[in-house]
Amino acid sequence: xxxxxxxxxxxLAAAAVAGASLATAAARDWTGKNPTRYPDPDLISLDPRFxxxxxxxxxxxxxxTSPNALWTEGCAWNGVGRxxxxxxxxxxxxLRWVEDDNRVTVFRKPSGNSNGNxxxxxxxxxxxxxxxxxxxxxxxxxxxTVLADTFDGKPFNAPNDAVVHRGDNSxxxxxxxxxxxxxxxxxxxxxxxKEAVYRIDAKSGKITKVTDDIHKPNxxxxxxxxxxxxxxxxxxxxxxxxxxxxxxxxxxxxxxxSMKAFLKRGDLRRLLTAEESVDPTFKRQKPDGTxxxxxxxxxxxxxxxxxxxxxxxxxxxxxxxxxxxxxxxxFAPNGDRIGQxxxxxxxxxxxxxxxxxxxxxxxxxxxxxxxxxxxTGAHIT
Numbered sequence: 001x002x003x004x005x006x007x008x009x010x011x012l013a014a015a016a017v018a019g020a021s022l023a024t025a026a027a028r029d030w031t032g033k034n035p036t037r038y039p040d041p042d043l044i045s046l047d048p049r050f051x052x053x054x055x056x057x058x059x060x061x062x063x064x065t066s067p068n069a070l071w072t073e074g075c076a077w078n079g080v081g082r083x084x085x086x087x088x089x090x091x092x093x094x095l096r097w098v099e100d101d102n103r104v105t106v107f108r109k110p111s112g113n114s115n116g117n118x119x120x121x122x123x124x125x126x127x128x129x130x131x132x133x134x135x136x137x138x139x140x141x142x143x144x145t146v147l148a149d150t151f152d153g154k155p156f157n158a159p160n161d162a163v164v165h166r167g168d169n170s171x172x173x174x175x176x177x178x179x180x181x182x183x184x185x186x187x188x189x190x191x192x193x194k195e196a197v198y199r200i201d202a203k204s205g206k207i208t209k210v211t212d213d214i215h216k217p218n219x220x221x222x223x224x225x226x227x228x229x230x231x232x233x234x235x236x237x238x239x240x241x242x243x244x245x246x247x248x249x250x251x252x253x254x255x256x257x258s259m260k261a262f263l264k265r266g267d268l269r270r271l272l273t274a275e276e277s278v279d280p281t282f283k284r285q286k287p288d289g290t291x292x293x294x295x296x297x298x299x300x301x302x303x304x305x306x307x308x309x310x311x312x313x314x315x316x317x318x319x320x321x322x323x324x325x326x327x328x329x330x331f332a333p334n335g336d337r338i339g340q341x342x343x344x345x346x347x348x349x350x351x352x353x354x355x356x357x358x359x360x361x362x363x364x365x366x367x368x369x370x371x372x373x374x375x376t377g378a379h380i381t
Contacts, residue, residue: 028041028042028344030062030065030344031062032061032062035059036059036060038056038057038058038059039054039056039057040058040059040060040371042060042327042341042342042343043060043339043341043371044270044271044339044340044341044342045273045338045339046271046272046273046274046337046338046339046340047273047274047332047336047337047338047339048274049332049336049338050330050338050339052374053309053313053330053339053373053374053375054339054373054374055372055373055374058371058372059371060341060343060369060370060371061369061370061371062367062368062369063097063102063104063361063367063368063369063370064095064097064104064367064368065366065367065368066366067366068091069088069091069365069366069367070088070089070090070091070366071088071089071090071185071348071365071366072086072087072088072095072348072363072364072365072366072367072368073086073087073088073089073115073116073305073348073349073363074086074087074089074094074114074115074116074117074127074128074161074305074349074363075117075305075349075350075351075361075362075363075368076117076118076119076125076351076381077119077351077352077353077354077357077361077380077381078119078123078125078381079353079357079380079381080123082098082099082100082355083096083097083098083099084096084097084099084351084353084361084368085107085117085125086117086349086361086363086368087111087114087115087116087117087127087363089113089114089115089130089179089185089186090113090184090185091109092109092110092111092112092113092131093106093107093108093109093110093111094106094107094108094109094111094114094117094127095107095368097368099354104368110131111127111129112127112129112130112131112132112134112136113129113130113131113132113179113185113186114127114128114129114130115127115128115129115130115158115159115160115161115178115179115185116128116159116160116161116162116173116219116305116349117162118162118163118164118381119164119380119381120137120164120169120171121164121166121169121380124137124138124139124140125137125138126138126147126162126164126171127162128158128159128160128161128162128173129159130158130159130160130178130179130180130185130186130187131179131186131187132149133149133155133156133157133158133159133179133180133186134146134147134148134149134156134159135147135148135149135156135159135162135171135173135200147171147200147205148173148198148200148207151193151198151207151209152193154192154193155192155193156175156193157175157176157177157179157180157191157192157193157195158175158176158177158178158179158180158185158186159173159174159175160173160174160175160176160178160179160217160218160219161173161174161218161219161220161305161349162174162220163220163221163222163379164379165222165226166222166226166379166380167226168202169202170199170200170201170202170248171199171200171202172197172198172199172200172210172220172229173197173198173200173220174196174197174198174217174218174219174220174231175193175195175196175197175198175217176195176216176217176218176234176235177191177195177216178216194212195212195214195215195216195217195235196209196210196211196212196214196217197209197210197211197212197214197217197220197229197231197250198210199248201248208248210229210243210248210249210250211231211243211250211253213241213253214231214233214235214237214241214253215233215235215236215237216233216234216235216236216237217231217232217233218231218232218233218234218303218304218305219231219232219303219304219305219306219316219317219349220232220306221306221307221308221314221378221379222245222308222378222379223308223312223378224308224309224310224311224312224378226245227244227245228242228243228244228245229242229243229245229250230242230256230306230308230314231243232302232303232304232305232306232316233303234302234303234304237255238258238259238260238300238301238302238303239255239256239257239258239259239303240255240256240257240259240303240306240314240316240331241253241254241255241256242254242255242256255335256314256331256335257314257316257331257335257336257337258300259300259301259302259303259316259318259329260298260299260300261298261299261300261301261321261325261329261337262277262293262296262297262298262299263296263297263298263299263321263322263324263325264276264295264296264324265295265296265297266295269323269324270324270340270342271324271325271329271337271340272293272295272296274336274338276293276295276296277293282294282295282296299321299322299325300321301318301319301320301321301325301326302318302319302320302321303316303317303318303329304316304317304318304319304347304348304349305317305348305349305350305351305363306350307350307351307352307377307378307379308377308378308379309352309375309376309377309378310375310376310377310378311333311375312332312333312378313330313331313332313333313338313375314330314331315328315329315330315350315352315360315375316328316329316330316331316350317347317348317349317350317362317363317364318347319345319346319347319348319364320346323342323344324342326342326343326344326345326346326347326364327340327341327342327343327347327362327364328340328341328343328347328350328360328362341360341362341371343362343364343369345364345365345366345367346364346365347362347363347364348363348364348365349362349363350362350363351377351381352375352376352377352378352381353377353381354372356376357376357377357380358372358373358374358375358376358377359371359372359373360372360373360375
């Protein structure tokens with residue numbers, strides 16, 4: 001038997017065990033010229049709980065990419081206009097993808113180096129502007145209303161991401177300061193405030209700090225019933241934290257999920273499944289008690305934008321750890337990592353949209369991706 005046949009047999013055996021083809025996210029043809037063999041190999045169940053959210057005959061699609069794009073971010077779905085707005089922070093513009101014909105056009109330039117975008121429950125767009133260190137709302141006539149630019153007499157660091165509370169219409173946003181660290185995504189300047197999460201009261205406009213018990217607060221989202229707020233820490237924490245929401249305050253902060261994972265070695269670069277992670281054939285323990293796997297390497301990336309579905313799962317953009325890790329990680333309500341969507345680029349943000357709010361949009365480095373799921377977004381964007 002020649003080497004080609006041996007390799008082919010090895011390939012088929014590995015694919016059967018993994019339940020996916022050997023194709024990795026990096027090697028895949030993303031041009032759309034060649035069809036994807038179903039089920040899509042980059043939709044991965046790490047735990048049986050994720051199986052029901054996958055659709056067997058749908059692909060992960062790259063909707064847009066450009067060599068001129070620098071860092072796409074801040075995707076937000078507008079249900080009335082049936083379009084998706086997203087940012088290219090360094091290029092100081094917002095782009096719009098339109099559902100009816102898949103066209104992408106410049107939506108707003110300059111954009112104040114906007115990062116995160118969302119819509120309130122009156123359909124008005126809200127943007128976090130790195131360049132001006134503020135949160136703004138675009139009114140129906142296109143004018144800007146500044147909602148937040150200072151706190152305790154000091155400028156914000158560079159607001160990053162925002163969500164709107166469905167119950168009282170308050171706006172909650174993070175302020176890690178990434179846009180002020182250099183002139184690439186904003187304007188370089190000192191950070192005069194400790195990194196924190198803030199709330200803007202819908203009636204009075206009063207700004208309150210709800211927590212600074214986090215290093216670099218980044219993406220954030222509410223649980224389906226609004227009882228909890230999740231915030232990703234893209235700084236030293238490398239995790240997602242969760243707090244109980246007590247009116248206009250937060251309490252009982254704790255880690256919800258760590259972004260540390262075990263990446264399977266070899267051609268099938270993906271995270272370990274729940275079954276593999278407890279398999280005594282793979283699992284080893286060092287004398288100091290540290291767990292390691294003889295088929296995988298421990299790796300830690302970071303979470304950025306996050307969203308909840310109606311069942312309470314958290315869909316987190318993930319990156320900065322390489323092929324097999326970068327993409328989207330899905331966590332069950334108890335914090336277990338149950339699913340993965342591999343992408344060939346660092347994923348910066350996610351949101352649910354489409355007519356039935358079951359399509360996950362993903363901004364990633366120079367591109368925009370989307371996939372239909374059996375999940376439904378918990379909130380309007």
